Amino acid sequence: MAKILDRLLLFIYSLSIGIISVIAILLLTNVVPLSLNSTEEKNLLIVTLVVAVVLFLLSIRFFYISVRRDRNSLPSIDQRTEYGDIQISVETIQNLAYKAASRVRGIREVKTRIRITDAGMEVMVRAMVDGESSIPALTEEVQKQVHDHVEDITGIPVSYVSVYIANLVQSTTVKNRVE
Structure with missing residues (x-):
């Protein structure tokens, strides 16, 4: 039961982080326009873009773990x-x-x-x-x-x-x- 709950929580977490990071990537790559003026804001934009990409990659990995079937355990003998x-x-x-x-x-x-x-x-x-x-x-x-x-x-x-x-x-x- 705990394993199912863990997988469900991992699924919800990875889905929410994935959505947030896609929105951040779209905003930061100017696919959705955002006006920035100073150099400090552009540096912040680069750091935020890197963090968003890393979060997106992590969420893909977590999503895969949450939906894959665990083939190592044998709940029954056939x-x-x-x-x-x-x-x-x-x-x-x-x-x-x-x-x-x-x-x-x-x-x-x-x-x-x-x-x-x-x-x-x-x-x-x-x-x-x-x-x-x-x-x-x-x-x-x-x-x-x-x-x-x-x-x-x-x-x-x-x-x-x-x-x-x-x-x-x-x-x-x-x-x-x-x-």
């Missing part, structure tokens, strides 16, 4: 079947990976990211552990669960699952003291 096209959002795949990683006993506070590469889909999992289980065994189980679950549900091959263990979850239970 597949073609014999019946038609299928699009699965990256957010859906992240949620599937989250669900699979969260089911592993001992894993807490999971975050997932998906990256599409030439080799295939890569899933990055960031999690915290409870500290009561073997971390290598937990990470291997998370990798297996995420890989199998995402491939089974989406039909998209997963080339790589990386797991980053950020920290241990601190226990919030308070032990009662016996006196």
Whole structure:
């Protein structure tokens, strides 16, 4: 949503600056006559003309940025079947990976990211552990669960699952003291 708002604001800004700079260029190049008498005013005219041209070029650049489509981001993964096209959002795949990683006993506070590469889909999992289980065994189980679950549900091959263990979850239970 913020990206759309930024593009809209950039579009309005570039359009308004473009119109203002075209008017300034027309006035300063005497296409629309303007009477100037002194040398100081003519120097001011040259400086103003240069600034107007720079603003016009900037507004063209900003206008282009505001209307072009961002082709680098992949909001969905597209597949073609014999019946038609299928699009699965990256957010859906992240949620599937989250669900699979969260089911592993001992894993807490999971975050997932998906990256599409030439080799295939890569899933990055960031999690915290409870500290009561073997971390290598937990990470291997998370990798297996995420890989199998995402491939089974989406039909998209997963080339790589990386797991980053950020920290241990601190226990919030308070032990009662016996006196």
